[in-house]
Structures are given as C-alpha cells and as structure tokens.
Amino acid sequence: EKGGLYPVNPKMTEVRGLRCYPTLLDTPDPVDHVISLIPARAVPTLVDQAIQKKVRSIHFFTAGFSETGDPEMARMEQEVIGKLKAAGIRAVGPNCMGLYVPSERIAFMNGFPGEPGNVMMISQSGANAGDVVHGLGRRGVRFSKVVSFGNGIDIRAHDLFEYGAADPQTEVITAYIEGVQDGRKMFEAIKAAARVKPVILLKGGLTGAGARAAHSHTGSLAGSTEIFDALCRQTGAMRAETMDDLHDLVVAVTTSVRRVRGRGVALIAGGGGFAVLSSDAIAAAGLDLLPTPEETKRLLREYIPMAGTSVNNPIDANSAAPDLARTTLRLVAQAPTNDVVIASPSFGQRGLPGAPDTTPGDDERDERIQEQIRVSVEMFAETQAETGTPVVALLRDRSASRKQMDAFQQEAYRAGIGTYPTVARAARAIALMLRWRERRTGLPTLF
Amino acid sequence: EKGGLYPVNPKMTEVRGLRCYPTLLDTPDPVDHVISLIPARAVPTLVDQAIQKKVRSIHFFTAGFSETGDPEMARMEQEVIGKLKAAGIRAVGPNCMGLYVPSERIAFMNGFPGEPGNVMMISQSGANAGDVVHGLGRRGVRFSKVVSFGNGIDIRAHDLFEYGAADPQTEVITAYIEGVQDGRKMFEAIKAAARVKPVILLKGGLTGAGARAAHSHTGSLAGSTEIFDALCRQTGAMRAETMDDLHDLVVAVTTSVRRVRGRGVALIAGGGGFAVLSSDAIAAAGLDLLPTPEETKRLLREYIPMAGTSVNNPIDANSAAPDLARTTLRLVAQAPTNDVVIASPSFGQRGLPGAPDTTPGDDERDERIQEQIRVSVEMFAETQAETGTPVVALLRDRSASRKQMDAFQQEAYRAGIGTYPTVARAARAIALMLRWRERRTGLPTLF
Numbered sequence: 001e002k003g004g005l006y007p008v009n010p011k012m013t014e015v016r017g018l019r020c021y022p023t024l025l026d027t028p029d030p031v032d033h034v035i036s037l038i039p040a041r042a043v044p045t046l047v048d049q050a051i052q053k054k055v056r057s058i059h060f061f062t063a064g065f066s067e068t069g070d071p072e073m074a075r076m077e078q079e080v081i082g083k084l085k086a087a088g089i090r091a092v093g094p095n096c097m098g099l100y101v102p103s104e105r106i107a108f109m110n111g112f113p114g115e116p117g118n119v120m121m122i123s124q125s126g127a128n129a130g131d132v133v134h135g136l137g138r139r140g141v142r143f144s145k146v147v148s149f150g151n152g153i154d155i156r157a158h159d160l161f162e163y164g165a166a167d168p169q170t171e172v173i174t175a176y177i178e179g180v181q182d183g184r185k186m187f188e189a190i191k192a193a194a195r196v197k198p199v200i201l202l203k204g205g206l207t208g209a210g211a212r213a214a215h216s217h218t219g220s221l222a223g224s225t226e227i228f229d230a231l232c233r234q235t236g237a238m239r240a241e242t243m244d245d246l247h248d249l250v251v252a253v254t255t256s257v258r259r260v261r262g263r264g265v266a267l268i269a270g271g272g273g274f275a276v277l278s279s280d281a282i283a284a285a286g287l288d289l290l291p292t293p294e295e296t297k298r299l300l301r302e303y304i305p306m307a308g309t310s311v312n313n314p315i316d317a318n319s320a321a322p323d324l325a326r327t328t329l330r331l332v333a334q335a336p337t338n339d340v341v342i343a344s345p346s347f348g349q350r351g352l353p354g355a356p357d358t359t360p361g362d363d364e365r366d367e368r369i370q371e372q373i374r375v376s377v378e379m380f381a382e383t384q385a386e387t388g389t390p391v392v393a394l395l396r397d398r399s400a401s402r403k404q405m406d407a408f409q410q411e412a413y414r415a416g417i418g419t420y421p422t423v424a425r426a427a428r429a430i431a432l433m434l435r436w437r438e439r440r441t442g443l444p445t446l447f
Numbered sequence: 448e449k450g451g452l453y454p455v456n457p458k459m460t461e462v463r464g465l466r467c468y469p470t471l472l473d474t475p476d477p478v479d480h481v482i483s484l485i486p487a488r489a490v491p492t493l494v495d496q497a498i499q500k501k502v503r504s505i506h507f508f509t510a511g512f513s514e515t516g517d518p519e520m521a522r523m524e525q526e527v528i529g530k531l532k533a534a535g536i537r538a539v540g541p542n543c544m545g546l547y548v549p550s551e552r553i554a555f556m557n558g559f560p561g562e563p564g565n566v567m568m569i570s571q572s573g574a575n576a577g578d579v580v581h582g583l584g585r586r587g588v589r590f591s592k593v594v595s596f597g598n599g600i601d602i603r604a605h606d607l608f609e610y611g612a613a614d615p616q617t618e619v620i621t622a623y624i625e626g627v628q629d630g631r632k633m634f635e636a637i638k639a640a641a642r643v644k645p646v647i648l649l650k651g652g653l654t655g656a657g658a659r660a661a662h663s664h665t666g667s668l669a670g671s672t673e674i675f676d677a678l679c680r681q682t683g684a685m686r687a688e689t690m691d692d693l694h695d696l697v698v699a700v701t702t703s704v705r706r707v708r709g710r711g712v713a714l715i716a717g718g719g720g721f722a723v724l725s726s727d728a729i730a731a732a733g734l735d736l737l738p739t740p741e742e743t744k745r746l747l748r749e750y751i752p753m754a755g756t757s758v759n760n761p762i763d764a765n766s767a768a769p770d771l772a773r774t775t776l777r778l779v780a781q782a783p784t785n786d787v788v789i790a791s792p793s794f795g796q797r798g799l800p801g802a803p804d805t806t807p808g809d810d811e812r813d814e815r816i817q818e819q820i821r822v823s824v825e826m827f828a829e830t831q832a833e834t835g836t837p838v839v840a841l842l843r844d845r846s847a848s849r850k851q852m853d854a855f856q857q858e859a860y861r862a863g864i865g866t867y868p869t870v871a872r873a874a875r876a877i878a879l880m881l882r883w884r885e886r887r888t889g890l891p892t893l894f
Binding site: 176207 | 570571572573574575576578623625649651652653654655656657659660661663664665689690717718719720721722723724725726727728729730731735736738757759761763848849871
C-alpha cells in the first residue's frame with residue numbers, strides 16, 4: 001500500500017489508531033523506508049532486520065554515534081554502514097531529522113506545508129532546516145525535498161547536490177553546511193548544480209566560536225570565510241552570510257525579484273522619517289535610490305495631495321486609497337530610472353491621524369482587511385505585468401495580525417511577488433542577487 | 448477642568464459626543480494647549496485667537512510651511528513664530544505629530560500605552576516616534592514624554608534635551624535626528640543630558656540618498672557619519688546606527704542588560720545548527736562565547752541527557768522541562784566565564800520530535816502557555832537575583848502567537864529582563880553598550 005505506515009515497538013499494540021508491531025520483521029507488507037528513532041545501541045539489531053526485510057532505505061534519527069567522539073560508537077557506525085552498503089540499502093543520517101518530501105507525505109516536524117514546491121534544502125542541521133521550512137513557508141515558499149543528513153555515513157551533501165541538480169521537481173537548491181566530507185566531490189557537485197539552477201549556500205562555523213559549536217554539533221572542522229567565499233565564486237553559487245540572507249535569497253530567486261536587472265530602486269512608503277532611514281538602508285546595501293524623473297514627478301503631482309507627502313524618491317504618498325495607490329505604483333514602476341519598486345501594501349496600516357483604530361487583533365476589521373489584501377496583491381501583480389518592472393512587497397510588522405500578514409505573503413508569493421520584512425533586507429537580497437549575477441560571467445544565464 | 452477637550456470646527460456642532468465650537472474664542476473655559484490640524488493658510492487667524500484666548504502652548508500638526516521650500520510659506524512661518532514669542536506662547540512644530548504624554552493623557556497615535564514610563568523620545572519624525580512607541584511598547588518599554596517637534600520654529604531639539612535632563616520622570620533619553628538647528632546649543636544640551644542619563648541617538652540621512660530624503664522631509668542638510676560619531680563620543684551619548692539599534696539599546700539600558708560588565712556570553716538555546724549560527728553571530732558582534740568551564744560541565748552533565756545535547760557553550764539542553772531548564776540556567780549563570788546569559792524561554796516552542804503540535808494559533812494551548820510564560824519569567828528573574836548575572840531573553844518568532852509573545856515580553860520587562868528577537872541583535876546591543884561604557888572614561892558612571 002502506497003503511504004502505508006507501520007509503527008514498530010515491542011511494548012505497544014497500537015499508536016494513534018495504527019496497529020503497532022513488535023519488530024520490523026512482523027510488519028505484514030514490504031517496507032520501502034525505515035525511520036529509526038531507537039537508541040544507538042539497538043541500531044545493529046534493527047539493521048539486521050532491515051536487511052532481512054529487504055527495505056530500500058533507512059533514516060537514522062538516532063544520535064549518539066561518531067559525533068559523540070566515543071571511539072566505540074564510531075566503530076559501531078562504521079559497522080552499520082558496512083552492512084547496509086553490502087545489502088544495497090541507502091542510509092540518511094545518523095543524527096538527523098531526515099526527509100521532508102511533501103509529494104510523498106513525509107515530514108519531520110509539525111506545521112510543514114502539505115503541498116509540494118520547487119525548492120530543495122540540503123541541511124546539516126534539522127533545526128535549521130525546520131526554521132527554513134517554517135519561516136519560508138510563512139512567506140509563501142514551498143519545497144520539493146528537504147534533507148537533514150546529519151553525520152552522512154552514506155548519503156552525503158554531494159550526493160544530494162547531484163540529486164537536486166537532476167530532480168525535475170527542484171528548481172532552486174539551498175543548503176546549510178557545517179563541514180565538508182569529500183571536498184572535491186562536493187565542489188564538483190555544487191558546480192554542476194549551480195550551472196543549471198540557482199544554488200544558495202550558508203556555511204555555519206566561520207568564526208572561532210561558531211567552529212567550536214559546529215565541532216560539538218556535527219564533528220565538523222573549521223572552515224574559513226575566504227575559502228567558502230571562493231567556493232561560491234568558483235562554482236557560481238550564491239553566498240548567504242546569515243540565515244536571514246538564505247531566506248531572503250530563496251524568496252528572491254523564486255519571485256519576480258530575480259528579474260531585477262539594475263541598481264535603481266524606488267521606494268513607496270509612508271512616513272518621512274521612515275523614508276529617510278530606508279534611503280540610508282538602500283544606499284548602505286549598495287543600491288541607488290535615484291531622484292524621481294521630472295516627467296514622473298509631474299504626473300505624480302496630478303494625483304498625490306501636496307502637504308506632508310513627497311513625490312521624490314522615496315515616494316511618500318501617505319494614502320490608503322486604492323485608486324491613488326494603484327496610480328502611484330504604476331507611474332513609479334514606469335519611470336525609466338527604476339529597476340525595481342519596493343512598496344508597502346496598504347492593508348491594516350496606520351494611515352493619517354484620525355484613521356480607524358489599527359490596534360492588532362481587532363476582529364471586526366478582519367473581513368475588510370482580507371479584501372484589502374486581495375486588492376493589494378492584485379495591484380502589485382498587475383503593475384508588474386503591465387510595466388515589466390518587478391515589484392517587491394514590504395510588509396512591516398506593525399498593525400496587521402500575524403494571520404493577516406501570512407495571508408498577504410502567501411497570496412503575494414503565488415502571484416510572483418516577494419515579501420520582505422524590512423527595507424534593509426529587501427535591498428540586501430537584491431544587491432546580493434545582482435552581485436551573484438555579475439560574478440557568473442562565463443556560466444549559463446539562469447534568469 | 449483638567450483633561451477637558453474642546454473640538455473646534457465651524458462646520459460641526461458635535462465630534463464623537465463632545466460639543467464642537469465654531470472658533471477657539473467660543474470655547475467656554477481657559478485653554479492650556481491647542482492642537483492645530485488646520486491648513487497652513489488658516490494658521491495666522493488661529494494664532495491671533497490663541498493670543499486673545501491666552502493659551503500657553505500650541506502644537507502645529509499643520510504642515511506646508513518652510514519645509515515646502517516656498518518662500519511665502521517660510522515668511523508666514525516666521526510671522527507666526529514672531530507673534531507667538533511676543534505673546535509668550537510656546538509652540539511645537541509645525542509639520543509634526545506633537546506630544547505623547549501618557550501621564551497627561553495626551554497621545555498622537557492609536558495604540559499607544561496608557562501608562563507612563565521612564566523613557567523620553569525626541570523625534571524629528573512623527574512616524575519614527577510612532578514606530579518606537581509601538582515597537583518598544585510591545586517589548587515592555589513605557590514612556591515619560593515623546594515629542595515630535597517637526598520644523599522646530601520655537602521648541603527645538605536642544606530645548607527638549609535640556610528638558611529631558613531635568614525631568615524627574617525621565618531616566619533615559621533617546622532621539623531621532625535629521626538635521627541640527629543651533630549646533631553648539633545642541634551639542635551642549637546633549638552633553639549635559641548624557642552626563643546624568645543614558646542618551647541614545649539615531650541620525651537619519653547619513654548617506655547621499657538619505658540626506659536627499661531628509662531634505663525633502665524636514666529641509667535638513669546632510670551630515671556626515673564621522674561628525675555624528677564624534678558628537679556621540681564627545682558627549683558620552685550612545686550611537687544607534689539603525690532603528691533596530693535604537694530599540695535594542697533602549698531595552699538594554701532599562702533592563703538588567705545595563706549591568707553586563709564584560710564580553711563573556713553564554714547561550715542556552717536548542718538546535719545544534721542554530722547554536723552554530725548563533726555562535727557566529729556572537730563572535731561577529733565582538734563578544735566572547737567561551738567554552739563552558741570543566742566544573743560547570745560536570746555539574747551540567749548530572750542533569751542534561753546525553754544524546755543530541757551539548758554542555759559546551761552554546762548549551763543545547765534541548766528540553767522544555769521547567770526543572771531541568773531552571774537548573775541549567777542557574778549553573779550557566781554561575782559559571783565565572785559568563786558575564787551574561789542569553790536564553791530562550793520554553794513556552795510554545797518546538798521541543799523534541801513527538802512533542803505536542805506547536806502550530807501557531809492553537810487556542811487550546813493558550814492557557815498552558817500563559818502558565819509557561821509566568822514560570823519562564825520567574826525563572827529568569829530568580830536566576831538573575833540569585834547569581835547576579837544578567838539574563839537576556841531570546842524570543843524567536845517561531846511558534847507562539849503574537850499575543851503570547853507580547854505577554855512574555857511585557858512580563859519579562861516588568862521583571863527587569865530584556866527581550867530580543869535574534870541572538871545577533873542581543874549580542875550587538877550588549878556590544879554597543881560595552882563600547883559606550885569604555886568610551887565614557889572621565890564621565891560619571893551611570894550604571
């Protein structure tokens with residue numbers, strides 16, 4: 001039976017309504033994949049049974065092998081992998097969360113989206129993989145495969161990069177790496193993958209303190225920033241310096257942000273002081289916030305009320321009226337100086353003084369806000385389609401509820417619009433992507 | 448009548464249940480403070496009436512004066528201030544949000560906390576002041592006075608620093624500045640304030656793009672990073688480089704974070720990969736994540752289960768059990784290498800696989816989580832009191848609802864515990880505070 005699930009535990013007869021079997025050998029049907037959640041010392045027996053049962057693969061959630069530094073446990077790890085290899089059984093782990101494959105209904109944490117997507121994540125940390133799925137999931141991203149591979153006694157990072165490069169469901173590969181096994185193979189696998197798909201890499205343990213933690217976590221040895229940066233440059237991969245970068249770059253390469261061709265940014269966001277700090281952030285990221293061209297200013301002035309607003313860039317339209325917002329967005333997107341427009345959707349925001357109360361959690365406003373979300377996303381998507389200029393949504397954590405913010409992000413992402421929580425992060429993602437494109441000279445253009 | 452409110456509008460007879468008067472002169476009682484929300488061209492008439500009515504102060508929300516660059520409006524601004532000065536009436540603005548003084552029940556945005564606190568904010572942007580009150584309000588901070596002073600035709604930044612330095616309700620002063628009027632007076636006022644109270648300054652418009660936006664917003668001219676940094680150093684003020692810094696430093700100086708004396712940081716947080724990236728972030732901030740001393744390790748090992756956990760620093764106790772968490776926190780805080788402990792509270796977090804579902808918004812868990820919040824805050828506060836080591840709460844945006852996260856932050860803050868959303872921001876706030884302390888040689892020690 002496809003998708004059949006067989007709990008195995010000698011002390012139980014039923015687990016959440018499923019019949020529980022005393023050992024793997026007692027399960028009635030052929031078994032494809034075994035998930036080992038038992039202590040390390042019980043693993044050799046399980047492996048013998050798996051061989052007898054002719055399973056195809058095992059995921060060892062089980063920890064306590066070579067990563068402990070205990071020589072006996074390292075020896076047992078070797079013995080286990082030797083037996084599995086001889087029997088042709090592939091292994092994920094040990095010491096890892098294993099597989100999230102939504103199309104096969106396999107997941108390793110609660111709250112993972114049920115529907116599949118186009119991003120593959122390769123991770124030497126289950127917790128970080130979980131944060132990526134949860135965090136990017138809220139921003140609309142969906143996954144083809146996520147693999148936390150732990151000690152990598154059989155399936156290693158390079159195998160997974162090779163898989164991702166060939167997998168038709170995977171359009172983007174991202175990875176969290178602490179140490180490198182088989183350096184040359186890894187380099188070649190990343191290089192081959194990065195030729196054909198965007199590859200986004202985050203390396204943990206680049207500082208002394210981080211390297212100590214990585215050694216304690218996965219037994220990995222220290223790397224250096226210079227070497228890792230060179231690896232990214234030579235393979236054509238994007239380098240994420242932080243977990244935020246990884247999230248933000250995945251959003252960039254799976255939305256219209258990837259079509260940004262130059263450094264000219266327009267920002268439409270209310271609040272003069274916010275505009276000033278945002279301008280500083282955009283400049284600090286190395287992008288250009290050019291003055292609005294005269295012709296665009298003239299057209300904007302026909303629509304935007306004068307006092308307390310600005311038609312300069314940043315444009316401070318200071319209005320939640322949909323028609324005005326739509327016209328402003330279109331005119332700004334049409335201006336020849338602007339390669340990308342960053343704009344705030346106008347649902348649930350504080351407007352001018354005297355606007356309705358926007359305290360979070362006011363249920364009465366929910367329905368109106370749902371409609372505003374729909375209108376905002378449509379406006380962004382239409383502007384993008386009409387003008388050819390990518391539009392990025394800035395979703396500040398201000399007055400909408402988390403549910404509303406999530407609803408906007410999901411709907412915007414489905415329409416090809418990337419959402420960022422701050423101007424600084426949106427600008428940095430764009431700048432990192434532009435730099436990556438510049439560095440890829442000689443490699444195939446992916447977008 | 449104290450707190451009496453008199454709407455004035457010739458076209459209305461009632462506003463939200465309050466009697467509305469055709470002109471200021473028609474109001475029945477003496478008036479202390481006038482808030483002008485009328486167009487600029489109508490202001491001279493209002494000013495004449497205010498003089499006749501013998502009011503004490505006016506706040507001009509009204510924009511459209513000198514900041515427009517229109518010479519006639521600049522002249523009108525001068526005329527208005529001339530008349531007010533002659534009559535002894537103080538003015539805030541024009542072109543600003545004015546006053547938030549919770550003790551006097553005056554506020555300029557919805558959702559501002561009703562109860563007063565000890566932080567004064569001086570701002571050349573109403574929107575930024577609003578973001579500070581809302582954002583820091585969620586983290587528990589309360590305010591004595593917040594003043595958005597706009598064009599500053601009468602009351603200017605230096606007046607407000609002088610006021611803040613002397614105000615007994617104000618223990619901390621923070622400011623968002625775009626341009627400087629009366630540079631020498633401003634320098635002296637900041638210097639005098641920073642001698643006696645922590646002063647946290649953020650300057651907008653330090654890049655070319657930011658300076659253009661500042662000119663458009665408040666007519667301010669460009670500053671330079673070097674000059675502003677020198678001002679902070681010479682006056683003994685703390686420099687915030689971003690709005691996040693400003694928020695994080697206010698939290699630092701109003702909680703136990705201000706008692707941190709050295710660079711030794713301990714981190715208690717689950718997830719091996721998260722520990723690695725956090726270690727990198729702490730090292731990048733210039734702090735030390737020292738290995739756990741052997742004696743502390745020995746004591747920890749008595750309590751912490753072995754597999755998948757770490758007694759090294761970061762400590763990955765990987766357990767939501769309150770007793771274990773309490774013991775771990777105490778032992779780590781007692782270790783002589785640790786000047787501060789950053790720890791995650793254990794409510795609503797993902798625990799080991801198999802732990803209860805932690806999808807956000809599950810109402811059934813609310814009550815249990817409220818109790819976990821109470822227990823967590825108590826644990827942090829007790830540990831701090833018993834060991835003398837400041838404890839900082841790391842509140843990642845993962846599985847608790849916003850309401851629960853806000854509840855934790857409020858309760859933690861009242862207990863003297865600062866909360867930060869990421870390890871990087873907590874580490875940066877600590878590092879900036881330590882640097883400020885080092886730079887204050889020769890000035891009085893504030894804490």
